[in-house]
Ligand SMILES: Cc1cc2nc3c(=O)[nH]c(=O)nc-3n(C[C@H](O)[C@H](O)[C@H](O)COP(=O)(O)O)c2cc1C
Ligand code: SF4
Ligand code: SF4
């Protein structure tokens with residue numbers, strides 16, 4: 066249907082681009098081979114403009130604009146990598162790295178290299194530490210690796226499953242992903258569809274088997290261990306004496 | 311002491327709210343919080359079924375608002391404000407004293423379960439600093455002005471505290487009692503609304519507001535008439551009007567005083583707005599820390615409904631307008647208009663991405679006008695006396711009169727009405743009785759504002775003049791610091807405020823407010839490179855944050871850096 070839409074013309078880093086109305090700056094830039102870095106945006110989830118790594122300079126305005134959500138407009142002049150943009154990107158990455166374990170987030174590591182982000186720019190900084198959670202046979206949760214991209218919450222809710230097992234608790238820097246009252250996943254409404262694990266970009270959510278292998282367990286041992294766990298699963302909404310096993 | 315047994319039972323609360331849908335969530339959580347002191351898993355599961363909201367979502371909402379608790383609290387929760395104005399008045403010592411007397415740390419509950427002590431951000435009682443707020447299980451909240459010790463906090467505060475006001479123009483705050491709300495009989499018969507319903511079409515009301523040049527008084531200075539016109543033209547129905555009474559900007563308390571003293575003026579302004587944009591439902595969203603204003607407004611609504619000034623077929627005109635009060639629950643961000651919509655809709659107060667703007671997609675996705683308390687209080691006067699009348703004060707760009715909230719080191723902290731364009735010096739000397747001690751700095755516009763040095767106080771108070779000195783009038787907060795104050799300590803409090811209030815949605819502010827706080831906490835012993843760190847954080851938050859909170863969270867710091875670079879060495 067793109068042929069029916071109005072065409073817009075804009076410049077991105079000096080290149081003239083023509084795109085149908087409704088195209089985001091991010092999409093338009095990709096069409097001409099300009100790579101704007103992103104963290105939070107994902108094809109399976111509604112874009113919320115969270116990470117702001119994709120910010121670009123539009124017409125020299127006071128505010129930089131998130132390319133993943135801002136639609137192109139006719140006559141726009143976009144600069145995707147000038148000094149202002151670089152300061153924001155570098156600082157966001159440095160602040161994130163000071164808070165979260167990014168060791169299993171290779172794409173973010175690459176962004177850090179590209180933007181010259183120093184891993185120890187912010188010394189004496191509080192990190193978001195969370196206990197390792199291993200409460201079900203399907204996947205483990207390590208929220209010290211969580212960058213709050215919201216993808217898991219979104220696929221668990223309206224973007225896919227309508228299960229609503231997850232939420233964001235607290236606010237600001239102390240925000241974290243949680244079930245209601247931090248109950249275990251088997252006690253929550255979780256149906257273990259695995260969608261959240263599939264979209265997590267940082268290793269915060271990981272199949273239990275993958276985690277076991279990382280820990281040097283054998284496949285047989287992981288399976289035995291999972292079977293054992295399955296037997297002990299608490300059942301949501303039933304009293305414990307009705308539980309299976 | 312009222313015991314918990316007098317409180318409403320969970321079953322009764324659940325059956326009262328059952329079937330009302332998600333937008334009843336905050337009122338329902340308030341009912342449970344007040345009755346039980348906290349909201350536990352059992353209550354959340356019952357509420358989840360009653361309102362058809364996922365239990366995890368409810369838990370996330372509880373976690374977002376500071377006044378909701380998911381763990382048991384004491385029968386009495388004592389909150390002591392440690393924002394700048396109360397800080398100057400000794401609130402740190404007060405908090406220490408209260409904690410010591412009760413044998414707890416901030417955030418803890420006494421072992422007998424009677425008291426919980428918390429530190430809190432600005433309570434909007436800055437002219438009565440230091441201030442506290444007490445929540446009593448089964449009863450609710452009450453404000454404690456001029457708190458001196460534990461006894462004064464726990465004492466009976468049924469005697470009203472008088473507002474301190476003054477005026478160069480004698481419009482909104484003159485000739486009325488300062489220790490109680492103006493009654494309906496004293497206020498009058500809603501004459502502006504009556505004339506409007508008899509004589510004016512909605513577009514004529516909008517035209518009058520446009521002619522006045524009125525700019526919004528909530529901080530962003532957006533033209534009020536233009537906003538109404540845009541909403542009026544939005545074809546999608548229904549339309550909503552909202553009064554933004556979240557007033558949580560540190561140092562701002564003019565809306566509280568207006569609501570406490572002149573509730574009917576606000577209601578008439580709101581009804582006029584509703585008529586102009588053809589809305590039949592209005593909400594008054596008021597911060598949870600304003601119990602007295604909430605109570606007086608509810609009484610005023612009831613009186614206005616009883617007299618036919620609100621409700622169905624107002625004054626026989628066929629125009630219907632209903633107003634509902636919604637209480638916030640401790641979140642500065644809910645003053646941001648789209649976050650406020652989310653709060654009314656029963657969600658975490660995350661700001662939305664704009665555009666679309668509220669006049670097209672607002673509350674419940676419908677066209678909405680949201681205005682500040684003071685903005686709406688200007689409306690009846692403009693309707694009765696016209697735009698030209700209003701323009702006799704102020705400048706071409708900043709028309710009319712404005713309320714300013716002055717706190718800190720002046721003889722008479724209070725709310726003052728001035729014609730826009732009045733130099734700051736005149737406000738301090740003529741209205742506030744002068745600066746106590748030698749002036750060191752003024753913080754304009756609250757935590758989100760900027761500092762002025764003593765040689766800048768001849769600046770006329772207009773939106774445009776303050777912009778040229780890189781400052782802002784914002785909501786009209788003026789905090790005055792004499793030379794006994796350690797400005798690094800003020801900066802530390804501002805850093806703590808934003809760290810506490812960032813919603814956490816976007817990375818620049820979620821991370822930047824934390825990193826900024828850490829550096830401001832160590833201004834007395836900075837690490838090499840801290841100055842550059844603050845500059846980069848400030849630039850990143852200002853340019854790349856999603857909403858106004860993050861975009862202004864470094865403004866005061868950057869303005870101080872420009873004026874007093876030695877503070878950062
Ligand atoms: C973080 C933040 C907090 C705000 N708090 C308030 C507030 O407490 N009261 C208010 O009227 N406006 C507040 N605003 C401004 C509102 O978003 C909005 O502009 C205002 O309510 C519009 O009303 P007005 O045009 O009458 O000023 C806040 C904005 C931001 C970004
Ligand atoms: S757990 Fe993973 S998917 Fe969920 S918010 Fe954190 S990083 Fe994103
Ligand atoms: S700027 Fe701050 S308050 Fe606003 S959306 Fe971002 S994190 Fe939330």
Ligand code: FES
Nearest residue numbers: 103114116117133
């Ligand atoms: S990719 Fe655009 S805000 Fe995250």
